[in-house]
Amino acid sequence: MRIDIKSNKPLYEQIISNIKENVLKGYLNPGDELPSIRRMAMELSVTPGTVAKAYQELERTKIIETIRGKGTYIASDIDMKRVDNDKLEAIEKELTNQLLELIYMGMSKDDVRELIERLYENLKKED
Secondary structure, three states, X not given: OOOOOOOOOOHHHHHHHHHHHHHHOOOOOOOOEEOOHHHHHHHHOOOHHHHHHHHHXXXXXXXXXXXXXXXXXXXXXXXXXXXXXXXXXXXXXXXXXXXXXXXXXXXXXXXXXXXXXXHHHHHHOOO
């Protein structure tokens, strides 16, 4: 897992993104156990509250499931195609801001399309 303490993105969101990316790439599969909150916090050098917040959001979106007394696991019925309209709206706003920056940098529509396709393919790769 990669956590950038200098990033503007909150640490708990970085943890969420890392776990989602690992699921998408097949490094984590349904039923795989995640480290406990305390262990993950120690490994990442963050507070347990930060990991707990990430786990709560992942559980809310049904990416993970916690079984009391047993641990936290990647959900067995994970649905990566489920659309959260509120989240989609927030992502659209963020992408619009980033697209504006790319246009100001002089990138054409084709350049942006190639960039997005390359990033998408990098995420979908199963190494």
